[in-house]
Amino acid sequence: MKVAIYGAGSWGTALASVFAANGHDTVLWARSDTVCDEINERQTNHRYLPDAQLPGHLKATVDLDVASKDAELCVLCVPSAAVSSMVTTVAPFLPRHALIGHAVKGFDAASKRTVSQVLLDAVLDAKQRLFVIAGPSHAEEVVARMPTTLVVAGYGRATAESAQDALMNQYMRVYTNPDVIGAELGGALKNIIALSVGLADGLGFGDNAKAALITRGLTEIARLGVRMGASLLTFAGLAGIGDVFVTCSSRHSRNFRAGRLLGQGYSLPEALDAVGMVVEGVPTTQTTVTLSKDYGVEMPITNALASVLFEGQDPVKAVEQLMGRARSHEIEEVASADIAPKWEID
CATH class of the missing domain: 3.40.50.720 (NAD(P)-binding Rossmann-like Domain)
Structure with a gap:
């Protein structure tokens, strides 16, 4: 064709x-x-x-x-x-x-x-x-x-x-x-997590912190996705876990590289200039903060990253605020969602 x-x-x-x-x-x-x-x-x-x-x-x-x-x-x-x-x-x-x-x-x-x-x-x-x-x-x-x-x-x-x-x-x-909306949200929101993981790497944090950001970041993606009509199962697949993993772990990842530079003390304009290509996670973070408010979804990692990117928050302070949040239960409301996606046109 x-x-x-x-x-x-x-x-x-x-x-x-x-x-x-x-x-x-x-x-x-x-x-x-x-x-x-x-x-x-x-x-x-x-x-x-x-x-x-x-x-x-x-x-x-x-x-x-x-x-x-x-x-x-x-x-x-x-x-x-x-x-x-x-x-x-x-x-x-x-x-x-x-x-x-x-x-x-x-x-x-x-x-x-x-x-x-x-x-x-x-x-x-x-x-x-x-x-x-x-x-x-x-x-x-x-x-x-x-x-x-x-x-x-x-x-x-x-x-x-x-x-x-x-x-x-x-x-x-x-x-x-x-699941069109799920595939799109997974592909967009994983860049937020990659920026966060890169930031942690730039601050010198270890694998424990990165694993926490990836896991809880996936929870945030799924939480917003389900509220917007996506299937929970999509985020357990290639557009979810798969894309998050590759973007948070690869030398090719622009978002990871930009986050790491921020953690090393670069300003946002300096980090973006050093990467030299579009870093989609930056505008996506801004949009997602708005969407989380519109849909009434809690997204603490996204909000912490936004405070660093757009409000001049010290990255170490942002991590301290994340770690100091009130205690909660790991099994969340997304677990009860309707998870079986269906074709609309067959």
Whole structure:
């Protein structure tokens, strides 16, 4: 099939390389003529994936009409800050019957909506064609064809399975899930936990503290997710535990690296500048604080991180406040939630 990928950052380029390697006619849309020329002439994207060699038949273009024309599967893969404007721009070019997906691990910060909600508002009859790509997947390893597992979530089984088939190969195993909101929340909120774990590492804390942040962070993700309509089971899978683990433990993780720099005494602007690419956990933390208030959900780790990022709170003091909270029971209200996700369109 013809596949259009919108966004030539590291993850968009890596996904495009998978579709192209699978024999699909794949076109990668980029904002920059320079990036397109490099991909088309040298099969590299040095700015985002300096060590990667891309498939020779992968094509790049700055022309949305060229990228979108006759596409059967379209994937949005831009930073969350660009989602709203990009969806508005690309929507008129999307073919009427194409499957429409995204691989954005964040929210539309302005509206506090998930990316699927933005797409559903902008594209007519999109629900039956919508899918989300999530799961533990560093672009650097995907483009190097290292074994990776993903989850494709969709409202309809046929759509999810079509995207699954388009991605599957000898190094990419893909599972399906009907829980769209759960997959999106897991992919977005894990960046908050990775920032927190990186911060703990930068402060010199040990494995005990990191394990606590990961475990209790997953509880926060599940607590908000269930309140927003997600299935608890999703957070025990690839879009939950899987993505949290890889983002909190890898040298590739921008969020972990940014958190560690903050723990070492860098200011937020200095840390972001040192990482050099988008750190999605920063705007996601701000959005999630608002969502937790809107949904009446307690998220102490998220709030503590927000105080460090945006209020100048000393990180050590933030940890002391977390540790000094009133005693509580580990088995929480999410345990009684309806955990069986179901396809809306079968």
